[in-house]
Amino acid sequence: MSEIAKQIAGLSPEQRAALRKRLAKKQAEDRNRVTRRADADSYPLSFIQERLWMLNQLEPGPLYNDYTAFRLTGPLDVPALERALTEIVRRHEALRATFPDDGGKIQQVITPAPARMELPLVNMRGATEQEVTDRAREEARLPFDLARGPLMRAKLLRLGEEEHMLLLTMHHIVTDGWSMGVLLQELGALYGAYVRGEESPLSELPIQYADYAAWQRENLRGEALERQLSYWREQLRGAPATLELPTDRPRPPVQTFNGARHYFELSxxxxxxxxxxxxxxxxxxxxxxxxxxxxxxxxxxxxxxIVVGTPVAGRGQAEVEKLIGVFINTVVLRTRLDGAPTFRELLGRVRTMTMSAFANQELPFEKLVEALRPERNLSHTPIFQVMFSFQVPAVGGSNEFAGLRINSLDADNRMSPFDLVVQLTEGPETVRGRFQYNTDLFEPETIER
Structure with a gap:
């Protein structure tokens, strides 16, 4: 009998029960931890990547482009900026992923890190604000080739001696809103170091997005999957298939994605x-x-x-917080207003409903659609057609590093993935918002009302 076995044999029944409990807890924690996978030629897609790939086949083009524009004010070291972007692409495998179709089996392939990421410099000195906006919008609308990549591109517009605009565009299959915050943080750290003649101050990433994708496939199945599905089947039983907002034009037989935005602010x-x-x-x-x-x-x-969708970060594991990749998930929020409740009563219902929904947010929206099998209608999205988003900005406002002031700008690609998207951003004193709406359904005057 080994020394460890002797020690266990000497424990009381209560101590042995406590030991089993601690071991079970550690095994559960190990299962929930994303670890580095073995190197391979290709890797599975996460569930949301799989859905985005399918949607891109149905609607190829810029609809799923994630884009941002940064106004850079101050003396700019272009080689240092280019080097910083190159290092970010090297660090994050997701930005080097491609998605070739191998006879109907889609895998993600991680391409080698480039020796230098291209950062084309476009001279726009003397251009009007509208001309600069049009150029940024044009860049945001250029499509990506998922099979060939690359799925991130950058362009630098020179507006003056110490005035530039950095345009970054990525396909949503490799990024999300949280990722843009990660990118900006790393960009500042790297650019500052390179300007000072130093090496990268960032430690190597212990895991990559493909590790998460493999972990998700392994863990979200069997009893764990069925437990979440059971909640959502009951929550959405008998829910209306569409939210029939009064539109200015008939709904086209096939959904379109032409969009516009209307901005507002709560006092x-x-x-x-x-x-x-x-x-x-x-x-x-x-x-x-x-x-x-x-x-x-x-x-x-x-x-x-009323049924709407809302985005959640989808980063339940601490080890994925510093990764660039698409972790975002969509949670369906169903609110009953029957019985003529007062607003306080309704708020109580919404409070209970949202807490319950967020407690069951691990189920990928893609698996929910697959399980519920809603009647497919090409004229609208399944389950919900209106998105409600609320955030405290991680990217936005002003940042400064190495004498360079960075302001993120809202670039509009004139598209809308849903009938209506309401995005609210909480600031220190006010709440700013925007309506993003389908222009084949609504007139600007209707949204403004």
Whole structure:
């Protein structure tokens, strides 16, 4: 008998039970930890990557381009900026992924890191603001080839001696909103180091996105998958297939994605009032604004059963927080307004519903669609057609490094993936928002009202 076995044999029944409990907990933690996979020629896609690949086949073009524009003010070291971008592409395998179709089997292939990432410099000195905006929009709308890559590109516009605009565009299959925050943070650290003649201050990443994709495929199956599916089947039982907003034009037989945006801002007084109400009712500002938005949708549709989608970060494991990749998931939020509830009563319903939904957010939206098998209709998206998004900005405002001031700008590619998207951003004093809407359904005047 080994020394360890003797020690275990000497434990009391209570101590042995406690040991088994600790071992079971450690095994569960190990299962939930994303670890480095073995090197291979190709790797599986995550569930959202698989869906995005399919959607790209149905609607090839710029619809799933993620893009941003940074205004750079101050003396710019272009070689240092190019070197920083090259290092980011080397660090994050997701930015080097391609998705070739091998006889119907889609895998992601990680291409070698480039010796130098191209950063074309376009001279736009003397250009008008509209000309610069048009150039940025043109860049955002250029499609990607998922099979060949690369799926990230950069372009630098020179507006003046110390005024530039950096345009970054990536396909959504390799990035999300959180990733842009990671990229900006690394860009600042690397650029500053290279300007000073130093090497990269960033430690190597212990895992990569492909590790997460393999982990997700391995862990989300069997009992774990069925437990989540059971909740969502019950939650969405009998839910309406569409949210019939009154449109200015008939819905086309095949969904289009032409879009526009309308911006607005809630005043400081209204924002403070909403925060106060949220605090008194034990709700978050997100819940309060969602409840108000549901009232608006209910009045326009004359329905008391409202279904919308909302994005969540999808980064439940600490080890993936510093990765660039597409982790974002969509959670379906169903609100019942039957029984003529007061707003406080409705807020209570929304609070309970959202807490329950977020507790079951691990199920990829792609698996939910697959399980529910909603009747397919090419004229609209399945399960929901309106997206409600609320965030405290991780990217935005002003950043400064190595004497360079960075301001992120909102580039508009004039597209909309849903009938209507409402995006709200909480600031220190006010809430800023925008409606992104399908222009084949709605006139600008309707949205403005």
């Amino acid at each position: 400081a007084d209204l924002t403070n009032a909403l925060r106060g109400l949220s605090q008194r009712e034990g709700a978050t500002l997100f819940m309060t604004l969602l409840a108000a938005f549901n009232v608006l949708l209910s009045r326009y549709t004359r329905r008391d059963d």
